[in-house]
Amino acid sequence: MKRSGKPLFLAMALLATAPAFAGDLPHWSYSGEEGPENWGKLAQEYGLCNTGKNQSPIDLSGQIEAKLAPIQFAYATQATEVINNGHTVQANFAPGSYLKVNGHEFELKQVHFHAPSENRIDGNSYAMEGHLVHADKDGNLAVVAVMYQEGRNNRAIEKLWQQMPANAGDKVALEAGLKAGDLLPAKRDYYRFNGSLTTPPCSEGVMWLVMKHPVSAGKAQVEHFAHTMHHPNNRPIQPTNARPVLR
Numbered sequence: 077m078k079r080s081g082k083p084l085f086l087a088m089a090l091l092a093t094a095p096a097f098a099g100d101l102p103h104w105s106y107s108g109e110e111g112p113e114n115w116g117k118l119a120q121e122y123g124l125c126n127t128g129k130n131q132s133p134i135d136l137s138g139q140i141e142a143k144l145a146p147i148q149f150a151y152a153t154q155a156t157e158v159i160n161n162g163h164t165v166q167a168n169f170a171p172g173s174y175l176k177v178n179g180h181e182f183e184l185k186q187v188h189f190h191a192p193s194e195n196r197i198d199g200n201s202y203a204m205e206g207h208l209v210h211a212d213k214d215g216n217l218a219v220v221a222v223m224y225q226e227g228r229n230n231r232a233i234e235k236l237w238q239q240m241p242a243n244a245g246d247k248v249a250l251e252a253g254l255k256a257g258d259l260l261p262a263k264r265d266y267y268r269f270n271g272s273l274t275t276p277p278c279s280e281g282v283m284w285l286v287m288k289h290p291v292s293a294g295k296a297q298v299e300h301f302a303h304t305m306h307h308p309n310n311r312p313i314q315p316t317n318a319r320p321v322l323r
């Protein structure tokens with residue numbers, strides 16, 4: 077896949093379940109020969125995983141003070157279904173939830189999770205990380221990352237996990253009525269940097285918005301997710317190179 081000219085396809089790829097995607101491109105995983113060190117060699121389309129200079133995740137350290145304007149969240153809709161695609165557990169949202177940053181509007185598509193966290197903040201890893209994936213009308217992506225630290229049970233996670241499909245490839249309609257806003261921390265200060273998808277094809281040009289304040293999740297909730305995935309599903313930290321991380 078060429079990077080240029082097909083941003084909409086990227087958004088679709090992110091939304092696709094594994095079986096729909098697996099027909100076109102080689103399988104990848106988080107360890108062994110199909111693991112992150114080899115993603116770039118598995119297919120020409122995954123080349124940026126090896127050669128990209130703006131890859132995610134990163135360690136967010138040495139941030140630059142930029143007095144970032146608040147993100148305007150206009151989340152109005154609920155998650156409609158939960159999918160286990162073998163790489164993560166993902167909930168898709170009904171259309172109509174937006175955020176605005178830098179005067180630019182993105183629509184929320186889905187949230188999915190990684191354990192342990194992919195990004196680090198000042199060297200610190202977290203028990204889990206949620207990625208709220210948004211796309212603008214041209215298919216450009218913005219991801220809001222929420223860190224989970226072990227503590228009290230998380231009610232939003234509970235709603236998702238109670239219907240989390242145990243087997244890869246399964247999808248269920250979500251009955252619990254999870255609002256998008258319930259996934260965000262109360263304080264929404266954030267870090268911003270330019271990065272990529274953290275899974276093949278590792279496409280760049282993704283705006284990353286990482287919440288400074290973590291939310292809590294119960295130990296058993298984190299373990300439930302890890303057990304369902306059967307393995308850690310975090311890509312290792314990538315070089316920051318010349319990129320500034322703004323705060």
Ligand SMILES: [Zn+2]
Nearest residue numbers: 188190207274
């Ligand atoms: Zn992710």
